[in-house]
Amino acid sequence: MSIGGRRAQLEGLAFVAPFLLLYAVILIYPLVAGVVISFHRADLFGARTFVGLENYGRLIGDPVFHQALINTFKLTILIVPPLTAITLVLALALNKRSRSAAFFRGLFFSSSVLSVTIVTLIWRFILTPDAGLVAEVLEAVGREPIPFLSDPDLTIPALAVTTVWWSLGLPMMLFLAGLQQIPEEIYEAAALDRAGRWTTFWRVTLPSLRRTMLLVIMLQTAAQLQLFGQAQLLTAGGPSGASRPVVLLIYEMSFARWELGYATAAAEVLFMLVLTVTLIQYMTASRRWEG
Amino acid sequence: MASLELINIQKTYGATAVLDDVSLRMEPREFVAFLGPSGSGKSTLLRIIAGLETLDSGEVRLEGRPIQQLAPGDRGVAMVFQHYALYPHMTVWENMAFGLRNARMPKDEIASRIAEAARVLEIEEHLDKKPGQMSGGQRQRVAIGRAIVKQPKLFLLDEPLSNLDAALRMRTRLELAQLRHRVDAAVIMVTHDQAEAMTLADRIVVIHDHKIQQAGPPMEIYSRPANSFVARFVGSPAMTLAPVQLLPAESPFASVRLGDGSEVETRVPRSGLPAEGALELGLRPESVRVAPAGAASTVARVELVERLGDRTFVYARLSDGLSITAEDEGNSRVRMGETVGLRIDGTDAHLFAPDGAGYHAAPAA
Amino acid sequence: MSLGAWIGVGIGAAIMAAPLLWTLLLSLKANAELMRDSGAAFSAPYTLENYRSILQGSSLVQWLLNSVIVSGGTTLGVLTLCSLAGYAFARLEFPFRRTLFAFVLLGLAIPEQAVILPQHQLFAQLGLHNSYPGLILPGLVGPFGVFFMTQYFKAIPKELDEAAMLDGASRFTLFWKVLLPLTLPAQATLGVFTFLASWNSYWWPLISATRSEMFTLTVGLASAQMNYAQTSGLGFLMAQAVFASLPILIVYIIFQKQIVRAMAGASVR
Numbered sequence: 001m002s003i004g005g006r007r008a009q010l011e012g013l014a015f016v017a018p019f020l021l022l023y024a025v026i027l028i029y030p031l032v033a034g035v036v037i038s039f040h041r042a043d044l045f046g047a048r049t050f051v052g053l054e055n056y057g058r059l060i061g062d063p064v065f066h067q068a069l070i071n072t073f074k075l076t077i078l079i080v081p082p083l084t085a086i087t088l089v090l091a092l093a094l095n096k097r098s099r100s101a102a103f104f105r106g107l108f109f110s111s112s113v114l115s116v117t118i119v120t121l122i123w124r125f126i127l128t129p130d131a132g133l134v135a136e137v138l139e140a141v142g143r144e145p146i147p148f149l150s151d152p153d154l155t156i157p158a159l160a161v162t163t164v165w166w167s168l169g170l171p172m173m174l175f176l177a178g179l180q181q182i183p184e185e186i187y188e189a190a191a192l193d194r195a196g197r198w199t200t201f202w203r204v205t206l207p208s209l210r211r212t213m214l215l216v217i218m219l220q221t222a223a224q225l226q227l228f229g230q231a232q233l234l235t236a237g238g239p240s241g242a243s244r245p246v247v248l249l250i251y252e253m254s255f256a257r258w259e260l261g262y263a264t265a266a267a268e269v270l271f272m273l274v275l276t277v278t279l280i281q282y283m284t285a286s287r288r289w290e291g
Numbered sequence: 292m293a294s295l296e297l298i299n300i301q302k303t304y305g306a307t308a309v310l311d312d313v314s315l316r317m318e319p320r321e322f323v324a325f326l327g328p329s330g331s332g333k334s335t336l337l338r339i340i341a342g343l344e345t346l347d348s349g350e351v352r353l354e355g356r357p358i359q360q361l362a363p364g365d366r367g368v369a370m371v372f373q374h375y376a377l378y379p380h381m382t383v384w385e386n387m388a389f390g391l392r393n394a395r396m397p398k399d400e401i402a403s404r405i406a407e408a409a410r411v412l413e414i415e416e417h418l419d420k421k422p423g424q425m426s427g428g429q430r431q432r433v434a435i436g437r438a439i440v441k442q443p444k445l446f447l448l449d450e451p452l453s454n455l456d457a458a459l460r461m462r463t464r465l466e467l468a469q470l471r472h473r474v475d476a477a478v479i480m481v482t483h484d485q486a487e488a489m490t491l492a493d494r495i496v497v498i499h500d501h502k503i504q505q506a507g508p509p510m511e512i513y514s515r516p517a518n519s520f521v522a523r524f525v526g527s528p529a530m531t532l533a534p535v536q537l538l539p540a541e542s543p544f545a546s547v548r549l550g551d552g553s554e555v556e557t558r559v560p561r562s563g564l565p566a567e568g569a570l571e572l573g574l575r576p577e578s579v580r581v582a583p584a585g586a587a588s589t590v591a592r593v594e595l596v597e598r599l600g601d602r603t604f605v606y607a608r609l610s611d612g613l614s615i616t617a618e619d620e621g622n623s624r625v626r627m628g629e630t631v632g633l634r635i636d637g638t639d640a641h642l643f644a645p646d647g648a649g650y651h652a653a654p655a656a
Numbered sequence: 657m658s659l660g661a662w663i664g665v666g667i668g669a670a671i672m673a674a675p676l677l678w679t680l681l682l683s684l685k686a687n688a689e690l691m692r693d694s695g696a697a698f699s700a701p702y703t704l705e706n707y708r709s710i711l712q713g714s715s716l717v718q719w720l721l722n723s724v725i726v727s728g729g730t731t732l733g734v735l736t737l738c739s740l741a742g743y744a745f746a747r748l749e750f751p752f753r754r755t756l757f758a759f760v761l762l763g764l765a766i767p768e769q770a771v772i773l774p775q776h777q778l779f780a781q782l783g784l785h786n787s788y789p790g791l792i793l794p795g796l797v798g799p800f801g802v803f804f805m806t807q808y809f810k811a812i813p814k815e816l817d818e819a820a821m822l823d824g825a826s827r828f829t830l831f832w833k834v835l836l837p838l839t840l841p842a843q844a845t846l847g848v849f850t851f852l853a854s855w856n857s858y859w860w861p862l863i864s865a866t867r868s869e870m871f872t873l874t875v876g877l878a879s880a881q882m883n884y885a886q887t888s889g890l891g892f893l894m895a896q897a898v899f900a901s902l903p904i905l906i907v908y909i910i911f912q913k914q915i916v917r918a919m920a921g922a923s924v925r
Contacts, residue, residue, distance in 0.1 A: 341818075341819050341820075341822060342821070343821065343822075360822075362821070363818075363821040363822045364821060364822060364823060364824025364825065365824065368822070370818075370819070370822050371824065372815045372818070372819060373815070374813065374815055375901075376813065376815035376816050376818065376819035378816065378819070378820075378834055379838065380837045380838060380840075388826075389820070389823050389825070390822070390823030390824055393823055393824040393825050393826075393829060413779050437819075437823075441823075455915075621742075
């Protein structure tokens with residue numbers, strides 16, 4: 001019989017095997033290997049000594065790791081709320097069928113397709129005090145240039161601004177998609193109920209965007225907890241670690257200090273943080289919302 | 292030689308029976324309609340014949356050859372799907388050629404078969420279009436064309452008219468009626484629309500509850516329903532079924548009394564009826580006429596009046612609460628809420644035993 | 657849109673566009689002039705000299721070629737693997753189908769940083785660093801494409817499969833001639849998305865390609881950026897940035913719809 005025979009079963013497996021094989025070897029095996037390595041004192045070149053939870057114990061007492069965690073949280077808090085607010089406003093303003101709205105949407109999205117290297121290259125020469133655009137403008141009005149990339153109080157805000165500029169596109173598009181899904185009748189009903197523009201926004205539009213808002217916040221939080229390239233390229237985590245996020249620390253631990261076991265342990269801790277955020281997003285997304 | 296033979300077909304999904312011991316034999320070039328409510332198993336039966344479903348036991352033979360082990364494409368059957376299932380990325384021509392190419396047919400043979408089918412179906416000017424550029428009726432004809440070019444021994448039509456609007460449906464019905472005279476093959480059509488089945492089929496197979504309830508020519512299904520399910524399912528408005536009491540009498544025909552006390556003399560021979568148990572009387576609307584007080588055998592309260600122009604159906608309730616459907620003239624003056632007289636004519640009435648089996652007037656000599 | 661909203665959008669757009677324009681202006685200036693004062697970028701004379709230097713034997717051309725090979729290879733690989741797997745998960749019955757699909761979905765929750773160090777170890781053992789396969793392979797195992805293609809195959813009416821079976825099509829003909837052509841829109845979306853992600857990926861090529869001739873554009877530009885202090889060619893550097901973003905901006909302009917749809921789809925998963 002042609003349906004459901006033994007041969008068809010093997011065919012099915014043959015179709016999925018190429019992906020599953022690579023998936024298991026290149027993604028799942030490293031995931032498990034990472035946990036194992038984190039229990040070892042290990043270097044980049046294969047030496048391994050089992051040390052149990054020692055790496056995790058070290059992390060708890062390591063001020064450098066603490067600083068990196070705090071930097072990561074600071075960056076997340078400086079990036080996610082402004083990014084959410086700005087993209088929501090942009091989406092509201094650009095939710096039109098006109099050509100100009102389409103042009104502006106294209107413009108605000110365009111930075112998202114650039115690689116982190118190009119973004120940092122661009123922003124380096126916006127922010128750097130000796131040749132940057134901001135310095136030029138300040139000079140024109142007779143002010144001193146500001147050392148955004150070397151003042152320990154300014155490096156994190158500088159990274160945040162760069163990241164917000166880079167990340168506008170996706171959340172804006174998600175909000176636009178969310179706005180498209182609000183049925184026109186609700187607005188007509190609100191108009192019949194004599195709701196003003198402000199009331200309509202607070203009572204109709206915003207509640208309807210709750211799911212999208214949550215999605216944006218969770219996605220961006222998960223993304224910014226893993227912020228890496230901007231910090232590595234713009235500030236190199238400096239001065240003296242003042243702008244070093246966790247992923248950059250992990251990178252330095254493994255490729256500058258060759259402490260692979262310790263770096264992996266830090267990576268597992270961060271993974272748990274990101275996983276928590278991802279799981280919250282899954283659970284809230286799959287839960288049914290009234291209204 | 293028979294065209295299609297189904298022998299003791301058995302099919303279950305897990306613990307649920309879908310088809311229970313179904314057997315059927317089709318004559319060459321016969322047009323058979325599988326009629327039944329949704330979930331009756333009629334579509335499953337069609338798909339088993341096509342090879343799209345496996346069967347648990349039984350045999351499917353086409354022109355004497357067992358085909359249940361063959362792949363769908365090797366069975367010599369062609370199918371017109373409910374939603375046409377045309378390949379959206381292929382032109383009309385390619386749609387029709389696809390099956391022939393898979394069969395490795397010579398190119399000029401393919402071309403001539405398609406040209407012929409396109410001519411017959413009047414879709415010649417659409418051959419280079421994609422299905423998305425065509426209307427529903429045109430797509431329907433392409434789907435038929437794709438079946439015709441294969442020159443199958445058996446056509447399978449799965450609810451072929453259900454996706455068309457009312458006007459197009461009448462026209463396509465006519466085309467399907469013509470189709471069967473053009474092709475040298477038997478046809479099976481699955482439908483839940485009895486008018487479609489009555490118009491097109493040589494024989495209707497009423498399927499319900501995983502079984503064939505009755506198989507026969509349309510008028511036999513209508514006038515001699517094998518059981519109370521067929522009686523209720525075929526005919527619109529549906530037959531009235533009333534619990535009745537058999538009256539003792541000398542006559543060779545059964546006389547019965549309805550719940551409201553009125554009596555009906557049927558032409559159903561008394562001799563064959565079961566001795567025990569409650570009978571049900573089956574009355575088509577045309578056997579129950581609205582009548583003036585003198586000619587009426589009972590009275591009823593009118594609940595709904597359905598005016599069709601040439602005649603009027605009156606849905607009414609007898610004094611014992613029984614719902615009954617009656618017929619009246621096209622210009623009937625009956626109105627909702629009124630009480631009217633009804634004259635019940637027992638000549639074409641049916642009787643049903645407690646097991647559902649139907650008893651009918653002796654056929655006219 | 658009201659006047660106030662227009663003004664707001666206008667200011668936002670200016671802030672958005674200013675860095676891009678500034679970069680473009682810098683790239684069009686002679687390096688020596690910018691050495692004295694980068695403010696010179698606001699006034700003529702402009703020159704294409706920096707772009708000419710790029711085309712005349714800078715490493716950028718080699719890096720561009722590497723990026724094209726790596727991103728193209730990744731895209732082809734992802735489309736092939738995900739189409740096969742998506743078709744099977746959507747249409748075929750085989751042992752452990754549901755379990756395996758759940759196993760693949762699990763991968764959606766794994767961030768790069770959780771696996772990249774062991775991956776680096778694994779690829780070192782396999783001797784794959786500083787090679788095209790080494791740069792391509794990690795890009796092939798993202799589960800999103802499998803999920804995406806499975807959903808798309810599922811949305812194709814089963815009646816089409818059945819019609820093809822009655823038309824005598826073999827399993828391969830059914831897949832190749834009937835179903836696969838119908839997934840072209842999904843292939844375009846997934847393809848563009850994969851290409852973009854691969855083109856812009858930074859961390860893996862940074863640690864895997866350590867020899868300059870194997871750099872992708874992204875990594876190469878990072879190294880140029882970090883060596884800026886030694887080269888002091890600001891205009892040349894910015895010309896590199898513009899040059900490197902051109903291919904991706906062209907892809908973006910052509911496939912804008914697919915990119916937006918893919919990114920939204922990838923996040924709503």
